Amino acid sequence: MIPRNLAANPRLSHWVSVRPDGTVDVRCGKVELGQGILTALAQIAADELDVAYDRIRMVPATTDSSPDEGLTAGSRSIEDSGAALRQVGAEVRAVFLAAAAKVLDSSELSVVDGLINDTVSYWDLLDDVDLDVEATGAVEPKPVAERKVMGTSPGRLDIPDKVYGRARFIHDLSLPGMLYGRAVRPPSRGATLVSLDTSKAAELDGVVEIVRDGDFLGVIADREETAVRAAGLLRCEWAERDSLPDVDAMPEFLMSRRTEDVTIVDESTSDDAVTTVAATYSRPYLSHASMAPSCGVARWDGDKLELWTHSQGLHPLRLDICRSLGVAIDQVTLHHVEGAGAYGHNGADDAAFDAVLLARAVNGRPVQVVWSRADELGWAPFGAAMAVHIEADLDAVGEVVAWRHDLYSNGHVSRPGFFAAPALLGSQLRTGTPPPVSMDPPFANGGGSERNSVPLYTFPGQRITKHRLLEMPLRTSSLRALGAYANVFAIESFVDELAFRAGVDPVRYRLRHLSDERARAVITAAADAAGWSRRGEGWGFAFARYSHHGAYCAVVAEVEAETSVRVKRLTLAVDAGAVVSPDGLRNQVEGGAIQSTSWTVKEQVRFDRSRVTSTDWESYPILRFSEVPEVEVVIVDRPDRPSLGAGETAQGPTAAAIANALHSALDVRVRDLPLTPAAIIAAL
Amino acid sequence: MSDETFRLLVNGAEVTVEADRDTPLLYALRNQLGLKGTRFGCGLGLCGSCNVLVDGRVVHSCDTPLWSVDGKAVRTVEGLGDSPLQRAMIDEQAAQCGYCVSGVVMTATALLARNSCPSECEVREALDGNLCRCGAHNRMVRAVLQASQIEAAQ
Numbered sequence A: 001m002i003p004r005n006l007a008a009n010p011r012l013s014h015w016v017s018v019r020p021d022g023t024v025d026v027r028c029g030k031v032e033l034g035q036g037i038l039t040a041l042a043q044i045a046a047d048e049l050d051v052a053y054d055r056i057r058m059v060p061a062t063t064d065s066s067p068d069e070g071l072t073a074g075s076r077s078i079e080d081s082g083a084a085l086r087q088v089g090a091e092v093r094a095v096f097l098a099a100a101a102k103v104l105d106s107s108e109l110s111v112v113d114g115l116i117n118d119t120v121s122y123w124d125l126l127d128d129v130d131l132d133v134e135a136t137g138a139v140e141p142k143p144v145a146e147r148k149v150m151g152t153s154p155g156r157l158d159i160p161d162k163v164y165g166r167a168r169f170i171h172d173l174s175l176p177g178m179l180y181g182r183a184v185r186p187p188s189r190g191a192t193l194v195s196l197d198t199s200k201a202a203e204l205d206g207v208v209e210i211v212r213d214g215d216f217l218g219v220i221a222d223r224e225e226t227a228v229r230a231a232g233l234l235r236c237e238w239a240e241r242d243s244l245p246d247v248d249a250m251p252e253f254l255m256s257r258r259t260e261d262v263t264i265v266d267e268s269t270s271d272d273a274v275t276t277v278a279a280t281y282s283r284p285y286l287s288h289a290s291m292a293p294s295c296g297v298a299r300w301d302g303d304k305l306e307l308w309t310h311s312q313g314l315h316p317l318r319l320d321i322c323r324s325l326g327v328a329i330d331q332v333t334l335h336h337v338e339g340a341g342a343y344g345h346n347g348a349d350d351a352a353f354d355a356v357l358l359a360r361a362v363n364g365r366p367v368q369v370v371w372s373r374a375d376e377l378g379w380a381p382f383g384a385a386m387a388v389h390i391e392a393d394l395d396a397v398g399e400v401v402a403w404r405h406d407l408y409s410n411g412h413v414s415r416p417g418f419f420a421a422p423a424l425l426g427s428q429l430r431t432g433t434p435p436p437v438s439m440d441p442p443f444a445n446g447g448g449s450e451r452n453s454v455p456l457y458t459f460p461g462q463r464i465t466k467h468r469l470l471e472m473p474l475r476t477s478s479l480r481a482l483g484a485y486a487n488v489f490a491i492e493s494f495v496d497e498l499a500f501r502a503g504v505d506p507v508r509y510r511l512r513h514l515s516d517e518r519a520r521a522v523i524t525a526a527a528d529a530a531g532w533s534r535r536g537e538g539w540g541f542a543f544a545r546y547s548h549h550g551a552y553c554a555v556v557a558e559v560e561a562e563t564s565v566r567v568k569r570l571t572l573a574v575d576a577g578a579v580v581s582p583d584g585l586r587n588q589v590e591g592g593a594i595q596s597t598s599w600t601v602k603e604q605v606r607f608d609r610s611r612v613t614s615t616d617w618e619s620y621p622i623l624r625f626s627e628v629p630e631v632e633v634v635i636v637d638r639p640d641r642p643s644l645g646a647g648e649t650a651q652g653p654t655a656a657a658i659a660n661a662l663h664s665a666l667d668v669r670v671r672d673l674p675l676t677p678a679a680i681i682a683a684l
Numbered sequence B: 001m002s003d004e005t006f007r008l009l010v011n012g013a014e015v016t017v018e019a020d021r022d023t024p025l026l027y028a029l030r031n032q033l034g035l036k037g038t039r040f041g042c043g044l045g046l047c048g049s050c051n052v053l054v055d056g057r058v059v060h061s062c063d064t065p066l067w068s069v070d071g072k073a074v075r076t077v078e079g080l081g082d083s084p085l086q087r088a089m090i091d092e093q094a095a096q097c098g099y100c101v102s103g104v105v106m107t108a109t110a111l112l113a114r115n116s117c118p119s120e121c122e123v124r125e126a127l128d129g130n131l132c133r134c135g136a137h138n139r140m141v142r143a144v145l146q147a148s149q150i151e152a153a154q
């Protein structure tokens, strides 16, 4: 069988080249976002090729020579790219074996680290093989038991560079003749430029260009500090208007708008309910809040454009740039260079386009644009605010006989390349066009706002409806886990409420309503590891399987709470199928749990009626070292099952486990995130 | 902006930098001296990504003007050689994206210099000005503790 991403890029030479020096170049369309994906894919390739792991060189993606694998998103890289590389590895190995059979005149062949029958190596055979052929699907990848690199935890390929401070990030690029650019943003959404005085900025020594293109503004200078200073010296007068809702009444706002309504599941029937219980949960807009502000580097040579970016999707970004500027695809080359962790669609694409627009003013010279912290927190797309209303009909003995889940949200995707309207911030500013109202990926691919809205529990009579807003006060796009964070928070809080109502232990209540064996196993594993049976006050539990296709995750949270909540310990159990790298998996799940803790207890994008006001680390605080809980991750290994994406699986259950723990500590339900002292006091 | 000449001792080597006196040390290190290991995160002294040591003390290089470090000794992540702390960071795989790592390493280096055997609590407190968005905190704390034990054993 030929995996999907290989079918789309069938030439073996597109993926793998063996070099005369005995190293192996592996190209894939997935990009490193700090999640360790390239290391995991290198492990898979090494296994199937039968070469040592340290012979593999993962080549950064470019539009020139890497396979097009779409976006690096949705925890699908291991499932999709991993499957493709496994098949490619097996077929490339077979091509070399066929050549060796001729050279050695033998059909009894074995390979150890690229050396066949102790005699001839892959790199000796380069003249005898042609990898410029299409995959056939006729070769079977290795059975699980024969994989050697998979299931081990080799050190991540990128970590030494980062620990020794080597130039590795896009911010560290330094191209010959490179200039420094800064974009200057309006103070608020929909503001229009009334007047501009560039004289002060232009007087500065070292300012090369001041660019105005519609309401897109920027400066270019020969030094970074000059660009920063010049950006601050542009005298702009903007006409602003109120366009934002009341930040403290978001659920009401979301639930009263014009929406597109989609029924996700409808199994409702008439029932003999005697009571209905209901609750509404919400989360605010969240910022990706990468540690590095977004960055892009662009150079025009005549009408050819070269662009360095940390985008999650080179090809879609290229398409949008070409559409926006009316240039042909083959004039534009993109290279991926690592940025800081992005956790979804942050400002990376927009910063790339800023660089493209600025570099046009200095044809022939590269321009590097780095966003300010304020722009990163204020202008990158946000994770959508959401409200979730759940109702359960209960029969005379308190069993659920109907379950209704209504979610209200903006869409979770406004990425470039998917809309006719300009999806890049710079493009919106220069043409005076509002951003396209964000959409959701199809439910078959996990959906967006409705991700994880269908509980795995065996409740009958489920009706799940999504209400996607048709207006968008703040630009929203993919943030780690998309709608799963709020949906799981709501479902798992509500299940906890039902368990309390029924007077049943929350773990036992969940098990009672789950038939999926793997779900039951992670729940039991987490409860056992944490010592749930000996729990005291301040303990909470939650569970979900990410996006119906991904990893299973159960979380036990222990908190201390009075008027604020301090998360002391998280114990997570995860079933991600066959584990490629146990430490890589642990690192992702640990990090996801800590980030989710931060979202859950601290984070909220703040704004007044026109401006986003949470634009630095004081107004948008995130979890600090002294506030980070102890985290233990238990892996439920399934070597015989396909590997499942796990980068987002901890987000939802962690939130609900903390909220449930807070309830256990203080006997209050806080249903609107974040669980700040103000929210807790209001609930008390 | 007019250039002046500043003399610094950077990672043990004497260097001169020609720049405006208010230029942040960070940009001089990264763009003039090519020491890209010190990262820009906020420019406001609020995240610790840009931390370096000046005469042994941790400073935010993003809001430290050049004039204030004239004649002083600056140490950056590139100047640590291959410290036990860095080896412990690799051993613990103490990073995800790794963008915060240089700043964390510098802060922790200063901590270990003044307190060779810190408690976990002291490590966390010392690192409270360093933000990490990926959630690699606990691994980094373990790495610092591991390094302190290695140094104690030597």
Ligand code: FES
Pocket (backbone or CB within 6 Å): B039, B040, B041, B042, B043, B044, B045, B046, B047, B048, B049, B050, B051, B060, B061, B062, B063
């Ligand atoms: S960049 Fe200096 S403290 Fe954030």
Ligand code: FES
Pocket (backbone or CB within 6 Å): A034, A291, A340, A341, B095, B096, B097, B098, B099, B100, B101, B131, B132, B133, B134, B135, B136
């Ligand atoms: S490892 Fe990514 S910010 Fe710390």
